[in-house]
Every structure is written in C-alpha cells, then in structure tokens.
Amino acid sequence: MNSVRKRIAIFASGRGSNAEALYQAMQAGEVNGEVVVVVSDYSTAAVLAKAQAWGVPSVAVERKAYGSKEDFEQALLDAIAPYTPDVVVLAGFMRLLGPTFINAYPNKIVNIHPALLPSFPGLHAQRQAVEAGVKVSGCTVHFVDYGMDSGPIIMQTAVPVMADDTEDSLAARILPHEHTTYKRALALLCDDKLEIINRIVHVKP
Ligand SMILES: Nc1nc2c(c(=O)[nH]1)N[C@@H](CN(C=O)c1ccc(C(=O)N[C@@H](CCC(=O)O)C(=O)O)cc1)CN2
Numbered sequence: 001m002n003s004v005r006k007r008i009a010i011f012a013s014g015r016g017s018n019a020e021a022l023y024q025a026m027q028a029g030e031v032n033g034e035v036v037v038v039v040s041d042y043s044t045a046a047v048l049a050k051a052q053a054w055g056v057p058s059v060a061v062e063r064k065a066y067g068s069k070e071d072f073e074q075a076l077l078d079a080i081a082p083y084t085p086d087v088v089v090l091a092g093f094m095r096l097l098g099p100t101f102i103n104a105y106p107n108k109i110v111n112i113h114p115a116l117l118p119s120f121p122g123l124h125a126q127r128q129a130v131e132a133g134v135k136v137s138g139c140t141v142h143f144v145d146y147g148m149d150s151g152p153i154i155m156q157t158a159v160p161v162m163a164d165d166t167e168d169s170l171a172a173r174i175l176p177h178e179h180t181t182y183k184r185a186l187a188l189l190c191d192d193k194l195e196i197i198n199r200i201v202h203v204k205p
C-alpha cells in the first residue's frame with residue numbers, strides 16, 4: 001500500500017450516506033485516503049452538516065448563483081483548488097459535469113451509480129429497473145467522462161430485484177452495497193492499482 005494518503009474531494013447533493021461510508025473507511029484505514037473537502041451544490045444538503053461534524057472543510061456552490069454551466073464548474077474548481085485534491089469522488093452529486101471541470105481532473109473523477117451500467121443510466125435508476133421488470137440490478141462505480149454514466153467501469157455489485165419491489169425498496173436494498181462497493185473501488189484507486197486500457201479498467205497485480 002502506498003504510504004502517502006490520496007487527498008479526496010467528495011461532491012454530494014443530498015444526505016451523504018456514501019460520503020459517510022467512505023469517510024469512515026478512510027478513518028478506519030481501509031482506504032488510503034483522507035477527505036480534504038466536501039462540496040455540495042445545495043447549501044441545505046445534509047452532507048454539509050456531516051462534514052462539519054467530522055471536522056472536514058465544506059463548501060456550498062449553488063448552481064442557481066451562476067449564469068452558465070461553465071461559470072458554475074469554474075466555481076467548483078475554485079472551491080476545491082486550495083485543498084489540492086488528487087481524486088474527486090461524486091457521491092450522489094446530481095449535476096452532469098462538463099469539460100470545464102473534467103479536463104482539470106482527467107481520469108481522477110469517480111462516481112457511484114445505483115444500477116448495473118450500461119443499464120439504466122441517469123436519474124431514477126432504481127425506478128427504471130423496477131419498471132423494466134429486471135430480476136437483477138445493483139450498483140456501479142465508474143470513472144466519469146463527458147457522457148452521462150458512460151465512463152470506464154471500475155467495479156459492480158449485483159443485487160436481486162423482488163417481484164413486489166418499489167423504487168424505494170430497491171433503493172434501500174442497493175444502498176448498503178453501494179457503500180461497500182465504493183469503499184473497495186476507492187481503495188484500489190488510492191493504492192494506484194487501477195489502469196485504463198482502451199476504456200477497460202484493469203486491476204494491477
Ligand atoms: N460528465 C458526467 N457528470 C456526471 C456523471 C457522469 O457520469 N458524467 N455522473 C453523475 C451522477 N448521475 C448519475 O449517476 C447523474 C446526475 C445528474 C444527472 C442530471 O441529469 N442532472 C441534471 C440536473 C438535475 C437537477 O438539477 O436536479 C443536469 O445536470 O442537467 C444525470 C446523472 C454526476 N455527474
């Protein structure tokens with residue numbers, strides 16, 4: 001394991017359970033990283049209160065305060081620059097990032113999605129799965145690229161879908177698997193164990 005901990009910026013729009021799971025994993029030494037800043041696009045997001053309780057710097061960058069997507073993304077970059085992150089972790093961050101932000105952190109941005117990509121990209125993935133009648137869904141950790149949930153896949157976990165599942169009951173069943181899958185994927189990234197060859201992610205021996 002690399003002794004120098006990776007500096008992690010976490011972006012979240014809401015409650016922050018994935019952010020919390022990752023913070024706790026880093027505190028426990030399960031992931032070779034440290035959360036240096038937490039960013040939300042909503043000043044009322046519960047994740048900001050979590051960060052304050054952890055003693056981690058937090059910043060709200062509200063989309064409505066900026067006239068353009070580019071200005072918003074530049075504000076995101078300006079907000080995290082002082083913390084010099086190595087990795088940007090999206091954990092329930094509900095904004096599509098464009099080239100302004102992505103180009104500043106090439107192959108350094110990861111995301112958790114509550115479905116087995118490439119199935120059910122975008123918002124309300126659990127609802128899409130229930131409505132499609134699939135018997136298996138799950139979660140995906142992937143690198144973020146210019147597309148929506150189209151980046152190279154790092155890790156996935158399958159979760160059964162029950163006949164009487166609703167969007168909420170499926171989301172509740174998938175969520176703990178998101179926490180463990182994200183923790184395992186980020187541990188590999190922080191230990192420099194991942195490489196991308198022709199958009200396929202390989203784990204180095
Ligand atoms: N360039 C990328 N940005 C983001 C990705 C990605 O794969 N590439 N993942 C998303 C997370 N996400 C699904 O996992 C997702 C989040 C938000 C949206 C979306 O359509 N957002 C709307 C705004 C919604 C709102 O205002 O509430 C938008 O940005 O227009 C789709 C998928 C994070 N970013």
Ligand SMILES: NCC(=O)N[C@@H]1O[C@H](COP(=O)([O-])[O-])[C@@H](O)[C@H]1O
Pocket residue numbers: 012013014015016017018019091092093112113114122123124125175178
């Ligand atoms: N398209 C992105 C998306 O749907 N992300 C999902 O938002 C939730 C955030 O929960 P959390 O704030 O408790 O981590 C998580 O289930 C995550 O997979």
